[in-house]
Amino acid sequence: MARLTKAQRAWRPGMKKPRRSIRVLFASTVLSLEAFVAFFATLGLFGLYRDQVAPWLILGAGIAFSALCILTCALLGRPLGYWIGWGIQLLLILAGFVEPMMFVVGPLFAAAWWYAVVKGRSMDLENAQRDREEAEWEARQGPPAADG
Numbered sequence: 001m002a003r004l005t006k007a008q009r010a011w012r013p014g015m016k017k018p019r020r021s022i023r024v025l026f027a028s029t030v031l032s033l034e035a036f037v038a039f040f041a042t043l044g045l046f047g048l049y050r051d052q053v054a055p056w057l058i059l060g061a062g063i064a065f066s067a068l069c070i071l072t073c074a075l076l077g078r079p080l081g082y083w084i085g086w087g088i089q090l091l092l093i094l095a096g097f098v099e100p101m102m103f104v105v106g107p108l109f110a111a112a113w114w115y116a117v118v119k120g121r122s123m124d125l126e127n128a129q130r131d132r133e134e135a136e137w138e139a140r141q142g143p144p145a146a147d148g
Contacts, residue, residue, distance in 0.1 A: 019127055021077075023120025027085060028073040030116045034092065034109055035069035038062060045099060065091065082117060089113050 042062020046055060069088060075081030093106030 019131070021120070022123040022127070023117060024076045026116035026120040027076050027082070027113070030109065030112050031069045031073050031085060031088070033112075034088065035066040037105060037109070038069060038092070039066045041095070041099065041102065041105075042066070048099075085113060085117075 039062060042059060042065075045062065046058045049058060065088075068084075072081055072084045072088065075084060089106070089110040092102065092109055096103030096106055
């Protein structure tokens, strides 16, 4: 017999599925895209600077940065995840001192991160308000009639 998750054990017929956070979804998308960009930038830097800088240093730093982006996605349920995300944005901008093109890419990703965090939060608040109003309406009206 397969083991059930906590959510599966807690489920009962008629229970509504809780909404997922739009802010977490948006922020995870930005961080995942940054991981890809960082990885491919690492390959570019490896090709440009492998004779001047130890190749293991270039590849190690780039892969570690990409991994940090992906691992931060798991922390987005807590405020710490967003602080780490802001740090990642700063590091991506500062990477412009190594490769000047990152002075263009970094601020663009920082703007996307800001939008994901701010707009995602406002959409989560709107959804919470809508859920409260819907619950109040259902309490006044009674359960919806079954189609059939």
